[in-house]
Every structure is written in structure tokens, then in C-alpha cells.
Amino acid sequence: MSKRTPKMTDSLDPGSVFGQSIRRLSPKDLARNPVMMVVGTGTLITFLLGLSNLAQGKPAGLDFAICAILLFTVLFANGAESVAEARGKAQAGALRATRKDLKARKLDGEQYKEVAATDLRRGDRVLVKPNELIPADGEIVTGAATINESAVTGESAPVLREARTDNSGVSAGTKVLSDEIVVEVTVDPGNSLLDRMIALVEGAKRQKTPSELALSVLLAAMTLVFLIVVVTLVPFGGFVGATPSFSVLVALLVCLIPTTIGGLLPAIGIAGMDRAMRANVIAKSGKAVEVAGSIDTLLLDKTGTITLGDRKATAFEAVQGVAPGTLRDAALLTSLADPTPEGKSVVALARDKGSDAEASEGTEFIEFSANTRMSGVDLPDGRILRKGATDAIRKFVTENGGNYPQETDRLVDRVAKNGATPLVVSEGNRVLGVIALSDVIKSGIKERFAKLREMGVKTVMITGDNPVTAAAIAAEAGVDDFVAEATPEQKLDIIRKEQDEGRMVAMMGDGTNDAPALAQADLGLAMNSGTQAAREAGNMVDLDSDPGKLLEVVEIGKQLLITRGSLTTFSLANDVAKYFAILPALFVTSLPALDALNVLDLANPVSAVLAATIFNALIIPALIPFALKGIQFKPASATQLLRRNLLIFGLGGLLLPFAAIKALDLMLTVVI
Ligand SMILES: Nc1ncnc2c1ncn2[C@@H]1O[C@H](COP(=O)(O)OP(=O)(O)OP(=O)(O)O)[C@@H](O)[C@H]1O
Ligand SMILES: [K+]
Numbered sequence: 001m002s003k004r005t006p007k008m009t010d011s012l013d014p015g016s017v018f019g020q021s022i023r024r025l026s027p028k029d030l031a032r033n034p035v036m037m038v039v040g041t042g043t044l045i046t047f048l049l050g051l052s053n054l055a056q057g058k059p060a061g062l063d064f065a066i067c068a069i070l071l072f073t074v075l076f077a078n079g080a081e082s083v084a085e086a087r088g089k090a091q092a093g094a095l096r097a098t099r100k101d102l103k104a105r106k107l108d109g110e111q112y113k114e115v116a117a118t119d120l121r122r123g124d125r126v127l128v129k130p131n132e133l134i135p136a137d138g139e140i141v142t143g144a145a146t147i148n149e150s151a152v153t154g155e156s157a158p159v160l161r162e163a164r165t166d167n168s169g170v171s172a173g174t175k176v177l178s179d180e181i182v183v184e185v186t187v188d189p190g191n192s193l194l195d196r197m198i199a200l201v202e203g204a205k206r207q208k209t210p211s212e213l214a215l216s217v218l219l220a221a222m223t224l225v226f227l228i229v230v231v232t233l234v235p236f237g238g239f240v241g242a243t244p245s246f247s248v249l250v251a252l253l254v255c256l257i258p259t260t261i262g263g264l265l266p267a268i269g270i271a272g273m274d275r276a277m278r279a280n281v282i283a284k285s286g287k288a289v290e291v292a293g294s295i296d297t298l299l300l301d302k303t304g305t306i307t308l309g310d311r312k313a314t315a316f317e318a319v320q321g322v323a324p325g326t327l328r329d330a331a332l333l334t335s336l337a338d339p340t341p342e343g344k345s346v347v348a349l350a351r352d353k354g355s356d357a358e359a360s361e362g363t364e365f366i367e368f369s370a371n372t373r374m375s376g377v378d379l380p381d382g383r384i385l386r387k388g389a390t391d392a393i394r395k396f397v398t399e400n401g402g403n404y405p406q407e408t409d410r411l412v413d414r415v416a417k418n419g420a421t422p423l424v425v426s427e428g429n430r431v432l433g434v435i436a437l438s439d440v441i442k443s444g445i446k447e448r449f450a451k452l453r454e455m456g457v458k459t460v461m462i463t464g465d466n467p468v469t470a471a472a473i474a475a476e477a478g479v480d481d482f483v484a485e486a487t488p489e490q491k492l493d494i495i496r497k498e499q500d501e502g503r504m505v506a507m508m509g510d511g512t513n514d515a516p517a518l519a520q521a522d523l524g525l526a527m528n529s530g531t532q533a534a535r536e537a538g539n540m541v542d543l544d545s546d547p548g549k550l551l552e553v554v555e556i557g558k559q560l561l562i563t564r565g566s567l568t569t570f571s572l573a574n575d576v577a578k579y580f581a582i583l584p585a586l587f588v589t590s591l592p593a594l595d596a597l598n599v600l601d602l603a604n605p606v607s608a609v610l611a612a613t614i615f616n617a618l619i620i621p622a623l624i625p626f627a628l629k630g631i632q633f634k635p636a637s638a639t640q641l642l643r644r645n646l647l648i649f650g651l652g653g654l655l656l657p658f659a660a661i662k663a664l665d666l667m668l669t670v671v672i
């Protein structure tokens with residue numbers, strides 16, 4: 001798979017990250033994060049206490065020291081978010097750079113005039129000639145062309161995009177290689193997928209995802225509980241004759257509240273979207289990435305998703321008593337006005353085999369639809385010719401009083417057993433024979449489905465094709481299950497049923513007939529090559545139009561969830577050690593018995609408090625790489641992963657601070 005070479009770290013500007021972190025100290029920004037709001041308030045309070053002590057000629061060193069450490073705690077948390085944002089923007093910027101300064105030939109009837117791409121609006125039509133760049137995201141409405149999409153996908157092999165097919169979607173900045181096309185612009189300036197993604201990465205516009213929100217509420221609640229605990233310590237302290245300084249109480253509070261995860265939470269979410277973007281997937285919301293991590297069932301359509309989708313007619317098989325020429329000519333006539341790749345290839349094969357049939361005047365064309373699954377012609381001489389899916393033609397023929405010869409099933413089976421799609425051809429209520437449409441399974445797809453299975457994701461192929469073809473392709477591709485002869489409504493019903501049974505469903509698709517399913521699925525991954533309807537319905541778009549991408553998306557989602565879970569565990573476990581460091585320090589002078597709690601044997605109360613708060617601040621930048629890169633991830637079931645992470649991050653989070661705080665305490669005794 002193609003990847004743009006990542007240059008994220010090169011483009012990280014430390015100056016701007018620092019500037020951002022300072023700007024985020026504004027009360028408005030802090031208010032978005034209750035935990036950091038408390039730390040920010042603590043910074044202010046200890047600063048004022050220091051000033052007041054100074055004014056009264058009392059020692060103020062400890063107040064100012066705590067104030068400085070708390071300030072850095074907030075700055076580090078802000079920095080984590082800024083670094084994550086900067087990476088996302090750099091990535092998006094690299095993609096967006098390709099679409100600067102594009103020119104367009106905007107059509108006005110037959111005429112066109114040259115305009116800047118930035119002046120194009122949704123609904124405008126532009127003419128694009130060979131060797132020119134497509135000026136805006138859109139859909140081909142006339143013509144077909146080979147296109148180099150390397151600007152968007154990094155992959156330079158040309159791809160075919162064609163009007164009125166499921167491959168009509170084109171992107172700004174990609175290059176037309178052959179042929180002239182007319183593209184209908186589908187986005188207003190500033191509203192492209194990329195623009196929307198960048199807006200998501202940028203702090204102000206980012207919405208918290210539901211589980212982020214739930215976790216934030218939990219963290220805020222814990223903060224409140226610890227605030228109450230610390231406040232009640234004051235009268236308690238007074239009762240036993242200890243009067244801890246107010247600054248030390250603030251330090252204690254900050255150490256107890258979940259600052260680590262509170263500080264890293266936004267960065268973890270942004271990093272998830274950034275990782276998706278690096279995999280050439282544009283997520284329309286942070287929630288989409290998160291949902292990807294909890295997918296139970298993946299539904300895929302067959303043609304174009306599991307197979308290459310370039311179905312070509314390879315043979316005509318007439319039933320007994322029908323001359324091969326009759327079938328050939330009928331097949332041709334049913335396809336003359338059929339714009340689908342299938343239809344065109346039938347025309348090509350029939351012409352190849354010497355057919356010179358032409359549509360006479362007054363011929364009525366019946367277009368293919370996903371619901372009828374037939375196409376054809378009503379000729380002026382009264383003949384009614386159809387081609388279509390096996391069950392559709394059987395129904396059509398028998399409803400018109402004809403009989404459906406057994407032999408058809410044999411022909412159909414022979415074609416279908418090889419994984420090809422049989423189209424049955426009929427004249428009136430008589431079956432003429434079968435057209436074989438061959439298709440090829442995409443390479444490497446079986447391995448990917450196997451990996452998804454390891455992660456506990458069930459794959460189901462849903463196709464409008466007949467059961468025999470479906471079974472052949474399903475076996476070859478290694479999907480867990482398949483549904484054949486499905487209409488678009490049935491696709492929707494299957495998704496709803498899975499959802500009603502409590503499963504999270506992902507759907508990949510490219511066609512307009514996939515759009516309802518893409519919208520209904522919890523994760524709708526649309527292919528960028530697909531129709532505008534599909535791209536709009538999904539909550540993610542794959543720029544590479546590669547169905548195997550779902551595997552990566554699921555991994556990215558799982559990694560996001562695991563990273564967040566692990567760092568939360570670590571953060572909460574961490575606070576225990578700080579408790580042991582600070583509590584004895586607070587009361588040891590008045591309650592010598594509390595020295596038993598001083599398991600760390602810290603030098604003195606001042607250094608104990610400072611060591612704990614310094615550790616509390618430093619752990620945030622120390623964990624930024626984990627938050628951004630994500631915790632290492634191997635395919636495994638959720639419970640296995642949970643057990644492993646609880647062990648590492650729970651136990652690690654519990655023990656590490658004891659060692660670190662002791663070390664800091666030793667260093668401080670040298671300095672102080
Ligand atoms: N141009 C056509 N004319 C007549 N029948 C067609 C044509 N194209 C496809 N069919 C028939 O209609 C069936 C359904 O086609 P459709 O493209 O809706 O499939 P689908 O539901 O998207 O599933 P998949 O993409 O997995 O095949 C095909 O399997 C084929 O039998
Ligand atoms: K803390």
C-alpha cells in the first residue's frame with residue numbers, strides 16, 4: 001500500500017508549539033478541561049500566597065516553587081495538545097499543498113471561462129483536459145478518463161474514473177492522463193474533506209467524542225471529590241494541632257487529581273485522527289475513529305470491494321434450441337444503452353463475435369437499477385429483451401407466463417462456480433442463454449480478513465449477485481459469511497438487525513446504492529473513488545479506495561481506545577504514591593505516628609512535597625510520545641488486551657512514582 005513519507009517531526013516548530021501552550025493558558029481554554037482548570041487556579045493562588053507572605057516579611061520560597069511547578073504542569077498539558085495538533089496540521093497541509101493555485105475551466109452551457117479553483121462552488125461544472133489537474137473535489141458527469149491520483153494517495157499507477165459508475169469520484173489536485181471529462185464540483189471552497197478534517201484537528205472546533213466526554217466527567221468528579229477531601233483536611237489538621245501551609249494543600253490537591261490523563265486526553269484523541277490521516281483515511285469526526293476500535297461486524301459488498309469490480313463479459317452460453325447468434329445479438333441490444341462497465345463489455349464481446357445488430361428507431365431502453373437488477377430494451381417490433389440477475393429474470397419470465405428451463409440453472413451454475421457473475425438473457429417470456437461476467441478478487445484480501453478475525457471482527461459479504469457466485473467468491477476471499485441476492489433495503493435491514501443485537505457494524509462501499517447502508521452503519525467507510533452520495537453518507541473516506549483499509553482503521557481505533565485506557569490506568573495508579581509522599585509530610589510534625597506512612601523515607605516535608613509535584617508535572621511530557629504514537633498494539637481480543645494493559649500500566653503506574661519521587665527527593669536535598 002502506498003504511503004506518503006511522513007515528515008511530521010521535521011515540520012514540528014517548537015516555537016509555535018510553545019506559543020500555543022502559552023495561549024492555551026487563557027481561562028476560556030482552561031475551562032474546557034476541569035482538571036487543568038484546577039491546576040491553573042492553584043497556580044494563581046500559590047502565586048498570590050507567595051506575594052502576601054513576601055509583603056508580610058514571611059518566607060515565600062515554597063509558595064513560589066509550588067506555583068512554578070504547577071504552571072509547568074499546565075504548560076506541559078497544553079504542550080501535549082499543541083504537539084498533537086501541529087502534527088495533524090502538517091499532515092493535512094501536505095495533502096492540501098497539492099490543491100493550491102489550481103485553475104479551472106468553468107462551463108456555462110457550451111462555453112467555458114477560466115476561473116481560479118477557489119471561485120468554484122458546489123454544483124459548478126468544469127471541463128478538464130488531458131494532462132491537467134482536476135481543480136476541485138467532484139464527480140465525473142460526462143466521459144471517462146485515466147487519472148493519476150498520486151497527489152492524494154501517493155500511488156502513481158493510473159486509475160480509471162467514469163461518469164455514471166460507482167467510480168465517478170475525483171479529487172482536487174489529481175491529474176487527468178487521458179481523455180476530456182466534465183466534472184461536477186461537489187464541495188464549496190473550504191468545505192472539502194481535508195478542510196473539515198483540519199477543522200477537527202484544530203482545538204477550538206474540536207468536539208469531544210461521547211466516550212471522551214464520559215471520561216472527562218469522571219475525571220471532573222474525581223477532582224471534586226479530592227477537592228472536598230483536601231478542604232476537610234484543614235479543620236482536621238487544626239484539630240490535631242497541625243497547620244499545613246495553604247500552598248502545600250494546593251500541591252497535595254494537584255497531586256491527587258488525575259492531572260496526567262486530564263492533560264493527555266485531548267492529545268490522544270487528536271493523535272488518533274492524525275494516524276487515520278496518515279493511513280490516507282479522512283475521518284469526519286473523532287467519534288468515527290473511536291467507533292472503529294469497537295467494531296464487531298464488517299459488511300462488504302462484493303463487486304468493486306472484494307473483487308476488482310471491472311467485470312467483463314467473457315462468454316455467451318445459449319440454451320438448447322437457441323442459435324448462438326440470436327443470444328449474441330439479443331445480449332448486444334440489451335446493452336446498447338447500458339452505461340455500466342458490465343453493459344459496455346457485453347457490447348464489446350458481441351461486436352467481437354461479429355454482431356452487427358443496431359437499435360432501430362423507437363427502441364425504448366430500460367436502465368439497470370439495483371432494485372430490478374435487470375436492464376434491456378423494448379423494441380418497436382414488440383420484442384422485449386432483458387438481461388439481469390438469475391432470480392430477477394426467472395421472476396420476469398414466469399410472471400409473463402413463460403417457463404424457466406432447468407438447463408438455465410446448469411449454465412448459471414457453471415459460470416457461477418468460477419466466481420463469475422451470470423446474467424440471464426431473455427426475449428419475451430423465453431430464456432435465450434447466459435452471459436458470463438468475469439471478475440478478479442483483489443490480492444491479499446484473504447490475509448486481511450484473517451487478521452480481522454483474530455481481532456474478533458466478523459466479515460460478511462453482501463451482494464446482489466446469485467448465491468453460487470457469492471459462495472465461490474466468499475470461499476476464495478475467506479469471509480466468515482455471505483448474503484446473496486440482496487437489495488439495497490436488505491443491506492440496510494441486515495445492518496439494523498446486527499445493531500439491534502448489540503453489535504457495532506462497519507460498512508465499506510462505493511456505490512449510490514450503498515449510501516443508505518453507509519449512513520446507517522456505525523462506521524461507514526466510503527471509497528474516495530465512489531459516488532458523491534456514498535462519500536457523503538460515510539463518516540470516513542478512504543483516499544486509496546482500498547477495502548483492505550478497514551483493517552488499518554480498526555487497528556487505529558483499537559489503538560486509540562487502548563492508549564486512552566492504559567494511560568488512564570497509569571494516571572490513577574500514579575496518584576497513590578504521591579499520597580504516600582505528601583500526607584506524612586503534611587502532618588509529621590504534629591502526628592509523629594504518621595511517619596510510619598513515610599515509606600519512602602523522604603528527607604523532609606518540603607522536599608517531599610516538591611518531589612511529588614515535580615514528578616506530577618514531568619510525567620506528562622514523559623508520556624506524550626505514548627499518547628501520540630499510541631501504545632504498541634497486537635491483534636488480540638479485547639479481554640486479553642485489557643488484562644495485559646492492567647498489569648503493565650496499573651502495576652507500572654503504582655511502582656514507578658515511588659522510585660521517581662525518591663530519586664527527585666534525593667536530588668532536591670542536594671540542591672536545597
Ligand atoms: N448492467 C446490468 N444489467 C443487468 N443486470 C445487471 C447489470 N449489472 C449488474 N446486474 C445484475 O444485478 C446484480 C446486482 O448488481 P448490483 O451492482 O446492484 O450489485 P450489488 O448489490 O452492488 O452487489 P455487488 O456489488 O456485491 O455485486 C448483479 O449481480 C447482476 O446479476
Ligand atoms: K495528579
Ligand SMILES: [Mg+2]
Binds near residue numbers: 302303
Ligand atoms: Mg456494488
